[in-house]
Amino acid sequence: MRKFALTAVLVFLGGAFLPGLARDASASISLEKCTLCHGKPEFRKLLVDGQIRDLFVTGDTLAGSVHAKKVCADCHFDVSEIPHRERPKRVTCTHCHFKGNHEGAPQSDNVLAYFDSVHGTAIARGNTKAPLCQDCHGSHAILKAKDPGSRVARGQVAETCGRCHMEIYAQFKGSIHGTALAKGIAEVPSCTGCHGEHRIYARKDPKSTVYPTHVSEQCSKCHSSVKIMGKFGIETEQVATYNESFHGVANQFGSRTVANCSSCHGVHDIRPPADPLSMVNPKNVPKTCGKCHPGANPNFAVGKIHVDAKKKESGIIYWTATFFKWLTIGTMLALVAHIFLDMYGRTKRLRGER
């Protein structure tokens, strides 16, 4: 009776585990099986919209990428039989890439940041055009972001974003940042420099790094640094002078309508002032200011915009500031001296009376 019970338990357990073991065994489809079809260079599919989807994958595809040691079924784990009847599902990176995983995959919260971002929320709402991990990082040839060949490397990321944001990419390529990026200058920001990497939000979202009240902060990350700007002969006073101007002050108090850096200099099409296409070129200043100040005329461009009253080059503004500085110091010294003399006299007389 006891023996029977033990056997029954063993049989039951075997019945419970063996099918699983068997499935695991069949799931590890070897690379050779996949390349039977995918190894042929002419293996491609004509899509409904006329586009051709190249399905050519060989054993070398993953070589050199961060997933060099992985095989097809590690990511395409929903393929359980060859040939697969249905199109494999989109790869879910979070299968391995989550914090606390045992796979040895890099651990970070980036995936959570992504799901909170404008792209992640669009996916969650069912927008099939919104990008998943592989849309930016690439599907098979994924390299580390620091690798210059990576699609998300500083030099490449603009093109990657531009695959969807085409007009903006075209504007950016012509801008001072875009041309500098093409020259391979290391300090220049690409898309992610301002918008963030995984934490990309819509510009009307207060969490966004390019929300109206965050723009100046974002630009000043580089433009207030003498170390960076000194290399290119650009002055850093723009940040301080903006913050002291009414525009800057109102911006610091949370006004979303007041001008920030990009209101005047442009957003993706920022160009140096000497460029005739620049929004801050003296010829274009009336138009640029006219966006908020209807009736702006060329007088708006007479005189420096980012003026610093503490600098002698500011001319009459410097002299006005200096005059008032000494007038204030002189007057207040005289008045405070008078007050203290008065109090001194009172104390002395009170002591005398006592």
Next chain:
Amino acid sequence: MPEDDRKDINRDAVAREIEAAVNEQVSGLPPEQADALREKIRLRVREEIERDLRARTVSERREAVRLAREARKKEKDAEEGETFLRFNRNFRFQHMVMFSSVILLIITGMPLKFPGFILSRFVINFWGGIQNSTIVHRVGAGMLIYFMVHHFFYTILTRDGRRDFVLLLPKFGDAKDIAHNIRHFLGKVADKPRFGRFSYIEKFDYWAVYWGCIIMIGSGLFLWFETDVLRFLPKYALDVAHEMHSDEAMLATLAIVIWHFYNVHFNPDRFPGTLLWWHGRITEHEMKEEHPLELEEIVARRAKESAEVTNR
């Protein structure tokens, strides 16, 4: 009749008169009817008297309060002497318009000069953000401009205004007063300088406001109507206006908070402040202390006037 300890001879006479009239009326009637009529008249009279008494006690109470107040005032006046009207109602009104506008302007303007301060952020948020606080600033500006125009016409059109303007003009005597006062503070001279209607301190306050109003209203209007100004002037003119507005605001605020507040609030003679700005009156004692020359003038003028009257 109800008992009343304030009843007087007059009232007794009226009572007797009524009694006689009633007696005359009831003399020919049978006793029951006479009693009924007598009762009716008595009720009517009592009603009348009670009403009269009610009205009288209210007015008497008011009268008593008024008399008590006058008596207290007289007692106080005996200590302080006579009171003089230092600032007329018009002048007091101007001062009130000015200080309320300046308070509004300072609390909505200063945060813009120090945007990093937590207090600045609190004040701006108090008004509901920068959009609202700039509107409040313009309301204050409108009040200050009104004050300036009002004062200009007050100076030209009224007799007091013209007299005060002339008395406020700086004179050589003021320099001597300053030197004298400093020597007094240092204990070199026992007595204070003898001031007229306006001491050099008050003259400084007046002209500081004059200068401040011109600078602040002028540059403020530039900043208010910036697009219209830029139609005729280059951008650096606006920058100059901005610099002036910001710097003069600081100077004016410091002058008010340190100098004016010391002189009218924290000065031990005044602490915590007088109600001169409200009722405009100053006592003879204060006159003797602070404006002896003006008091002398007033006394001399009165003597002359009364002499003229007697001569006539």
